[in-house]
Amino acid sequence: EDKVVQSPLSLVVHEGDTVTLNCSYEVTNFRSLLWYKQEKKAPTFLFMLTSSGIEKKSGRLSSILDKKELFSILNITATQTGDSAVYLCAVENYPMNRDDKIIFGKGTRLHILP
């Protein structure tokens, strides 16, 4: 069964701390892994990862994929209160057949204390 598991489910840290969010997956035909930040109803795209070992970076956020161990991490350094959100990990299945899917994890709810 295809699945995406995120950990932790919830995390509370102080402003300025660094956090690491985890996403592990088991899918039949991996295509890409996506990270989103969800504050309201529509998640905002952060990163798309398709290759192992290549770090993607955007400001204080960075992410890397390990296709051998089937996981990805999302790092946020020098956290700010505006980083408080639910961070979603999703995996796209390669469209080799009719089962083109995107599978979301349950998300990590991050709360940054001032």
Added chain:
Amino acid sequence: GAVVSQHPSWVICKSGTSVKIECRSLDFQATTMFWYRQFPKQSLMLMATSNEGSKATYEQGVEKDKFLINHASLTLSTLTVTSAHPEDSSFYICSACLEGPLPRGGELFFGEGSRLTVL
């Protein structure tokens, strides 16, 4: 728990036909569901908010007569793409809002998406 199912996961249709996509919350009730359209390497675009027992609320720029939404029960919302054209080809995703108190209340649970290809 908190599983959301979409059907069909993949559909091809001819231009001018209508296609219905279902979104079901399998083990919880959801008075609010959301429909999104995913563009490659971009955010999920919110199309509309589906409210059980009332009319859907559409985002600006989304044609309500083209994308008909019906939320007839607490576990089912449907999106019908009417008179589909090739530019409607996309990946459509739904989510359902788990109601109740924190920590899980208010969380969104996503379906696996439905890929529509219009020839």
